Amino acid sequence: MAQRVEIALEAAVARAEFGAAPPLLSAAVRHALFSGGARVRPQLALAIAGACGDDQPALADAAAAAIEMLHCASLAHDDLPCFDNAATRRGRPSVHALYGAPLAVLAGDALIVMAFEVLGRAGAAAPARLPPLLATVARGVGMPSGIVAGQAWESEPVAPVEAYHSAKTGALFVAATMSGAIAAGADPAPWRRLGEKLGSAYQVADDLADAVLTEADLGKPAGQDAALGRPSVVTELGLQGAYQRLKSLVGEAVDSIPACDGAQVLRDLVQLQATRLAPKSLTRSAA
Amino acid sequence: MAQRVEIALEAAVARAEFGAAPPLLSAAVRHALFSGGARVRPQLALAIAGACGDDQPALADAAAAAIEMLHCASLAHDDLPCFDNAATRRGRPSVHALYGAPLAVLAGDALIVMAFEVLGRAGAAAPARLPPLLATVARGVGMPSGIVAGQAWESEPVAPVEAYHSAKTGALFVAATMSGAIAAGADPAPWRRLGEKLGSAYQVADDLADAVLTEADLGKPAGQDAALGRPSVVTELGLQGAYQRLKSLVGEAVDSIPACDGAQVLRDLVQLQATRLAPKSLTRSAA
Numbered sequence: 001m002a003q004r005v006e007i008a009l010e011a012a013v014a015r016a017e018f019g020a021a022p023p024l025l026s027a028a029v030r031h032a033l034f035s036g037g038a039r040v041r042p043q044l045a046l047a048i049a050g051a052c053g054d055d056q057p058a059l060a061d062a063a064a065a066a067i068e069m070l071h072c073a074s075l076a077h078d079d080l081p082c083f084d085n086a087a088t089r090r091g092r093p094s095v096h097a098l099y100g101a102p103l104a105v106l107a108g109d110a111l112i113v114m115a116f117e118v119l120g121r122a123g124a125a126a127p128a129r130l131p132p133l134l135a136t137v138a139r140g141v142g143m144p145s146g147i148v149a150g151q152a153w154e155s156e157p158v159a160p161v162e163a164y165h166s167a168k169t170g171a172l173f174v175a176a177t178m179s180g181a182i183a184a185g186a187d188p189a190p191w192r193r194l195g196e197k198l199g200s201a202y203q204v205a206d207d208l209a210d211a212v213l214t215e216a217d218l219g220k221p222a223g224q225d226a227a228l229g230r231p232s233v234v235t236e237l238g239l240q241g242a243y244q245r246l247k248s249l250v251g252e253a254v255d256s257i258p259a260c261d262g263a264q265v266l267r268d269l270v271q272l273q274a275t276r277l278a279p280k281s282l283t284r285s286a287a
Numbered sequence: 288m289a290q291r292v293e294i295a296l297e298a299a300v301a302r303a304e305f306g307a308a309p310p311l312l313s314a315a316v317r318h319a320l321f322s323g324g325a326r327v328r329p330q331l332a333l334a335i336a337g338a339c340g341d342d343q344p345a346l347a348d349a350a351a352a353a354i355e356m357l358h359c360a361s362l363a364h365d366d367l368p369c370f371d372n373a374a375t376r377r378g379r380p381s382v383h384a385l386y387g388a389p390l391a392v393l394a395g396d397a398l399i400v401m402a403f404e405v406l407g408r409a410g411a412a413a414p415a416r417l418p419p420l421l422a423t424v425a426r427g428v429g430m431p432s433g434i435v436a437g438q439a440w441e442s443e444p445v446a447p448v449e450a451y452h453s454a455k456t457g458a459l460f461v462a463a464t465m466s467g468a469i470a471a472g473a474d475p476a477p478w479r480r481l482g483e484k485l486g487s488a489y490q491v492a493d494d495l496a497d498a499v500l501t502e503a504d505l506g507k508p509a510g511q512d513a514a515l516g517r518p519s520v521v522t523e524l525g526l527q528g529a530y531q532r533l534k535s536l537v538g539e540a541v542d543s544i545p546a547c548d549g550a551q552v553l554r555d556l557v558q559l560q561a562t563r564l565a566p567k568s569l570t571r572s573a574a
Contacts, residue, residue: 016429016430016431017430017431018431019431019432020431020432020447020450021430021431021432021436022431022436022439022440022442022443022446023443024439024442024443025430025435025436025439025442026430026431029430073396077392077393077396080392081369082368082387082388082389082392083389083392099442100369100442101369102369102370102438102439102441102442103439103442105364105367105369105370105392106364106435106438106439106442108396109360109364109395109396109399109429109435110429110430110435110436110439112396112399112400113399113425113428113429113430113433113435114425114429114430116403116421116425117421117422117425117426117429119421120417120418120420120421120422120425121418121421121422123417123418123421124418127414127415127417127418128414130407130410130414130417130418130421131407131408131410131411131414131417133407134403134404134406134407134408134410134417135404135407135408138400138401138403138404138407139404141400142303142396142397142400142401142404143303143304143308143312143313143316143397143400143401144303144304144305144306144307144308144309144313145306145307145308146400148312148393148396148397148400149308149309149312149397151389151393152309152311152312152389152390152393152397153309154389155309155311155312155386155387155389155390155393156309156310156311159309160307163307
């Protein structure tokens with residue numbers, strides 16, 4: 001599954017470079033997309049397409065690739081000097097640190113466009129699935145409540161915490177689960193809850209990591225939530241409270257998986273991913 | 288036709304605001320989209336859909352709206368401090384001047400997503416037209432040779448002038464003409480040349496305006512090409528040479544219009560738009 005994601009991403013970028021792409025733009029796009037991300041969202045999309053029969057694997061690959069491209073685009077933009085001004089990401093220089101802010105903006109833009117281009121190309125084999133797929137992916141990213149809106153809440157004087165977290169993290173997980181189902185011709189509605197719960201779990205895990213880990217462990221600046229005054233589950237519930245919340249969210253995610261041929265495989269996968277979520281210092285002390 | 292464009296844009300934004308969009312993001316998106324633009328590209332798309340029969344008017348509206356959203360997104364990003372650092376645009380504050388760089392980045396991102404969302408929604412009535420429509424619009428915007436690539440050439444140590452201009456201006460005109468045809472179920476290939484010629488004409492007109500007009504007439508900082516060392520037809524051919532080039536490009540655009548029911552209406556429209564292109568001081572002295 002991991003290999004399917006990398007192959008789909010590599011094929012899309014190679015195609016976008018065909019002819020005469022500006023070399024630095026191309027390098028910035030590659031740095032944004034191939035920088036050691038865990039590929040959690042696209043693998044989730046593929047796992048759900050698999051659980052639903054995966055009768056159009058190229059369309060599932062496209063959905064997975066599109067979700068990952070949009071995730072990487074948002075990271076490239078979030079790291080910009082005008083937002084988090086983060087010099088590192090996953091232990092490597094951020095896109096703007098390496099290529100400058102202009103190319104970081106443009107690499108993000110190019111990845112957003114590429115995501116929809118990839119969906120359109122794969123959709124030619126099953127055009128009736130394209131409208132719901134485009135709607136689902138766009139809802140995870142744009143206005144009113146996708147990741148762009150989530151980032152925009154940080155520019156508001158007051159942000160509703162629930163809406164902020166759901167847009168900033170949950171929306172793209174929901175897009176991943178639902179688009180995996182749509183790509184396989186299944187009803188996406190029963191898969192929404194899994195995306196919501198996993199999104200919430202990742203948000204809690206992210207808050208925990210930001211509070212507990214050092215920059216070296218984290219691969220990006222630590223302690224940013226406290227430093228930037230961002231809402232955090234750790235501030236709200238304390239370390240152990242946040243860790244308990246994480247465990248119960250993963251349980252709810254597993255329980256939400258609808259009956260289908262691949263349900264057990266999927267339950268195991270979610271549980272496995274979840275054990276990697278919490279910082280090790282916490283799992284040791286609270287196990 | 289102008290009204291169809293505004294109605295389609297307003298409907299798309301209103302829908303994207305539904306529920307709980309962050310208010311400042313919504314305001315920044317509206318400022319980027321409704322700031323007195325001439326709507327040249329979307330009207331061109333609708334005119335060509337009309338010339339091709341316009342049997343799916345909602346899809347033509349969506350194509351037109353998508354093209355304009357992508358154009359406005361690129362302006363919001365191009366005006367950012369890390370690019371042109373332009374405080375004004377069309378005689379009004381640029382998006383970042385009014386809302387700050389973070390919301391200008393996010394408003395552009397939201398508009399890119401919204402453009403593809405609008406296409407997907409309208410495409411439900413004619414799904415077979417969606418894959419070519421998505422491909423055509425994405426080609427006008429992304430890598431390797433859309434407007435994002437055009438802007439990225441400015442970050443390269445050496446940029447091929449032809450590829451730079453064609454990506455920066457021509458690509459979206461080509462997307463406008465071809466997507467108008469696709470939305471109406473027609474073969475887009477015969478409409479490529481019209482987009483290319485009009486794109487080149489607009490590029491020359493833009494260079495002329497930048498060289499000749501004052502900031503007050505232009506509604507944005509003047510003399511930027513010379514100040515930023517950007518390639519310009521005026522530098523290359525002089526003012527009168529550039530003006531002659533503009534006239535011949537408009538002639539070639541008119542001549543390129545393929546035989547169809549609406550050909551004469553379209554020829555008149557292109558000619559009419561073209562008379563508005565050149566700065567008045569030049570049309571007086573060179574008429």
